[in-house]
Amino acid sequence: MDFKLNDEQRMLEETVGRLVRDGYPFDAREKARTSELGYSTQMWQQFAELGLLGVPFAEDFGGFNGGGPELMVVAEGFGRGLVLEPYLATVVLSGTLIDALGNDAQKESLISAIVGGELRLALAAYEPEGRYDHTHVATQAEKQGDSYVISGRKAVVLHGDSADKLVVIARTGGETRGREGLSAFVVDADASGVSRRGYETIDGLRAAEIHFDNASGELLGEEGGAADALEASLALGIVALCAEAAGAMEVACDQTLAYIKERQQFGVAIGKFQALQHRMVEMRMELEKARSMTILAACSLDAAPQVRAKRLAAAKAIIGKSGRKVAEEAIQLHGGMGMMEETAVSHYAKRIVMIDHQLGDLGYHMQMLESLLDVDEDAA
Amino acid sequence: MDINYTPEELAFRDEVRSFLDNKLPKDIASKVKNGQHLGKDDTVRWQKILNEQGWMAMHWPVEHGGTGWSPIQKHIFEEECAEYGAPTVLPFGVNMVAPVIIKFGTEEQKQTYLPKILNSDVWWCQGYSEPGAGSDLAGLKTKAVREGDHYIVNGQKTWTTLGQHADWIFCLVRTDPNAKKQEGISFLLIDMETPGITVRPLITLDGEHEVNEVFFDDVKVPVENLVGEENKGWTCAKYLLTFERTGIAGVGQSKAALKHLKTVARQVQQNGKPLIEDPLFRNRLADVEMELMALEMTNLRTVAAAQAGGVPGAESSFLKIMGTELRQEITDLFRRAAGPYAQPFLPESFEADYDGESVGPDFANTVSAKYFNMRKLSIFGGSNEIQKNIIAKMILGL
Ligand SMILES: Cc1cc2nc3c(=O)[nH]c(=O)nc-3n(C[C@H](O)[C@H](O)[C@H](O)COP(=O)(O)OP(=O)(O)OC[C@H]3O[C@@H](n4cnc5c(N)ncnc54)[C@H](O)[C@@H]3O)c2cc1C
Numbered sequence: 024m025d026f027k028l029n030d031e032q033r034m035l036e037e038t039v040g041r042l043v044r045d046g047y048p049f050d051a052r053e054k055a056r057t058s059e060l061g062y063s064t065q066m067w068q069q070f071a072e073l074g075l076l077g078v079p080f081a082e083d084f085g086g087f088n089g090g091g092p093e094l095m096v097v098a099e100g101f102g103r104g105l106v107l108e109p110y111l112a113t114v115v116l117s118g119t120l121i122d123a124l125g126n127d128a129q130k131e132s133l134i135s136a137i138v139g140g141e142l143r144l145a146l147a148a149y150e151p152e153g154r155y156d157h158t159h160v161a162t163q164a165e166k167q168g169d170s171y172v173i174s175g176r177k178a179v180v181l182h183g184d185s186a187d188k189l190v191v192i193a194r195t196g197g198e199t200r201g202r203e204g205l206s207a208f209v210v211d212a213d214a215s216g217v218s219r220r221g222y223e224t225i226d227g228l229r230a231a232e233i234h235f236d237n238a239s240g241e242l243l244g245e246e247g248g249a250a251d252a253l254e255a256s257l258a259l260g261i262v263a264l265c266a267e268a269a270g271a272m273e274v275a276c277d278q279t280l281a282y283i284k285e286r287q288q289f290g291v292a293i294g295k296f297q298a299l300q301h302r303m304v305e306m307r308m309e310l311e312k313a314r315s316m317t318i319l320a321a322c323s324l325d326a327a328p329q330v331r332a333k334r335l336a337a338a339k340a341i342i343g344k345s346g347r348k349v350a351e352e353a354i355q356l357h358g359g360m361g362m363m364e365e366t367a368v369s370h371y372a373k374r375i376v377m378i379d380h381q382l383g384d385l386g387y388h389m390q391m392l393e394s395l396l397d398v399d400e401d402a403a
Numbered sequence: 404m405d406i407n408y409t410p411e412e413l414a415f416r417d418e419v420r421s422f423l424d425n426k427l428p429k430d431i432a433s434k435v436k437n438g439q440h441l442g443k444d445d446t447v448r449w450q451k452i453l454n455e456q457g458w459m460a461m462h463w464p465v466e467h468g469g470t471g472w473s474p475i476q477k478h479i480f481e482e483e484c485a486e487y488g489a490p491t492v493l494p495f496g497v498n499m500v501a502p503v504i505i506k507f508g509t510e511e512q513k514q515t516y517l518p519k520i521l522n523s524d525v526w527w528c529q530g531y532s533e534p535g536a537g538s539d540l541a542g543l544k545t546k547a548v549r550e551g552d553h554y555i556v557n558g559q560k561t562w563t564t565l566g567q568h569a570d571w572i573f574c575l576v577r578t579d580p581n582a583k584k585q586e587g588i589s590f591l592l593i594d595m596e597t598p599g600i601t602v603r604p605l606i607t608l609d610g611e612h613e614v615n616e617v618f619f620d621d622v623k624v625p626v627e628n629l630v631g632e633e634n635k636g637w638t639c640a641k642y643l644l645t646f647e648r649t650g651i652a653g654v655g656q657s658k659a660a661l662k663h664l665k666t667v668a669r670q671v672q673q674n675g676k677p678l679i680e681d682p683l684f685r686n687r688l689a690d691v692e693m694e695l696m697a698l699e700m701t702n703l704r705t706v707a708a709a710q711a712g713g714v715p716g717a718e719s720s721f722l723k724i725m726g727t728e729l730r731q732e733i734t735d736l737f738r739r740a741a742g743p744y745a746q747p748f749l750p751e752s753f754e755a756d757y758d759g760e761s762v763g764p765d766f767a768n769t770v771s772a773k774y775f776n777m778r779k780l781s782i783f784g785g786s787n788e789i790q791k792n793i794i795a796k797m798i799l800g801l
Pocket of ligand 1: 289293296298299355356357358359360362528529530531532534536537538539561562563564613614779782783784785786787788789792
């Protein structure tokens, strides 16, 4: 067992760390957040130049061939800076799905474009009635000639508003809820039959409701065989979200600690009050748990499927639970200042809490864990 | 021992209900129930209706226009108002500055200010907190120097709720910089129109403009606007705080919110079944329900103990903590009920005249903004940590 990062991973950590420190001060983020697009295309180009957009892809495409730990390192750094750019949507969720399912030609054109920073994607998987269940897919795809036409509705598609292309999960067989008969398609976001309603999310990101009305899509992989690959990409997504949360929680803890050391009331720094010291200690314990579970998740992607599922569920559930505590306490210990939009910590709190609403919340993952309670860890 | 309302109390409840049925404007109740924005006009319109009924001033003595209600009646009234979606009465005038004026003010002050407060002709705000004086309120620095028949006020107040609408502000100011902290403070009433006052908005994390900074730059305040004696303002402040904490349990609000939450949980589908059948969610609903029962009984016990008159003492600190934690917990469950639709943020949909389509289910529009906004409950009105300090000291003798 070895918890140290290897040289390459450390370099990656430093690269992201420097980028976030230098390129992501709070006011620059605020400017990007409130811009029409909601993030900075310049920053996106910088990601490309630094090779960050290729982390999970093969070297043939200009990638880094990274796995869970590499994505963890990147996402944790992004969490520290509350990065707004569509990395999760493009690289982690959509890109890895194309990588898993696409044929050589599709990969050649799409993955290379992602790595080069020329293509932004969004994964349109979840549906309005399905909450966090990725197997709840009512959207239908039907073969017409050598392409497919897709109809249905997708909910809260992260960065779906500005994506160039969408990776859409639609049904080519089976019942509305089930793993059988799920297929993945690439659809041009501007294609006829696609209508998008973009909006801001409370944590400063962007998303969209997307309607497909006989929109034409290109199949990825085999018809009806997308479930495994989809679940592998969602697993990567969970690792990235856990790591992002851990990074954001770290900053929320650091800022709170700094604040209670500096803020004077009753003639002393409020950090002198033992009542607050204990609260701060509890926040740090939650952070440690979040870090630990992130590592567990990141290193379990290749475990036996049930073991992987169990650990990821546990990790995301802990993030939901610990994240809420850290976010609420960070606000509380800042007093009125914690409620202010101009105080950075409030933005960290919002992102941390909203991570629980992406790719399954505490309740969803606890249910998952309950169903996997008897899975033997040694089978890893 | 009998935990049931007496026949008189039941009759009173019927009277309140029929009043609310007939007089509470439907448009206002609908805004309250849907968590939409209430304008200044809405609040003032409702408060004028209350005043016509003679029900505006629950905590005042009858001779000044108070209701003369028992604490149990007040409790009934508050609970029914929350159930019907009546706006909470803005406390700053009627429940904060007025009791201070009644207790410490001159006859002239009573005649000048009280009728306008009763009829909501004047909008008051509270100028206590400063950047350096939050929990440690007595550390305030805004100073008032007497020059002839005026005080000259300089300094800054902050977190001033709805100060953007206010006509008047009541302030704690330092009149003796050499005295011990609590002893050099005075209670001043200041017209917001006075030259030298600047109000700057503060935006909260949910994008709302609810609080403000108020700056005082050589503001001339007539000495007759002093309430009580000079340098005895801390007595007024402490007296006011006991009123600030009445109704703090928010039992009515929590009851109404829980009821709404259950309705929502019956509508939202998860795995092809209503969310309310999800064992985890149901468990948390049950948890809130039993906590609410415990809070309600504790509140009633406290209220009944104060039946003899006056307002509850340090016991109200228990109610503040329990009540605010419960209200916050309910907002957490609302955001969970919304699932992924807790994410969209469309502030325009908080307006009653919004005619666009909701992104997710209607109820989900405001859940996250509410969840974050309600973090304030454990911060203001004496933070929950400060309440615990009060209990430790006043009740436990630690
Ligand atoms: C939305 C909102 C509206 C408000 N409206 C008004 C208004 O209209 N008028 C007005 O005058 N004020 C208002 N306030 C101010 C409010 O009363 C203060 O925020 C509150 O008193 C806390 O002060 P602070 O924000 O300076 O926090 P601080 O006092 O700096 O406290 C920071 C943290 O330290 C804790 N702490 C402080 N001292 C101790 C201690 N001795 N032991 C343990 N813990 C401690 C606090 O509980 C808190 O968690 C409002 C605040 C908010 C957030």
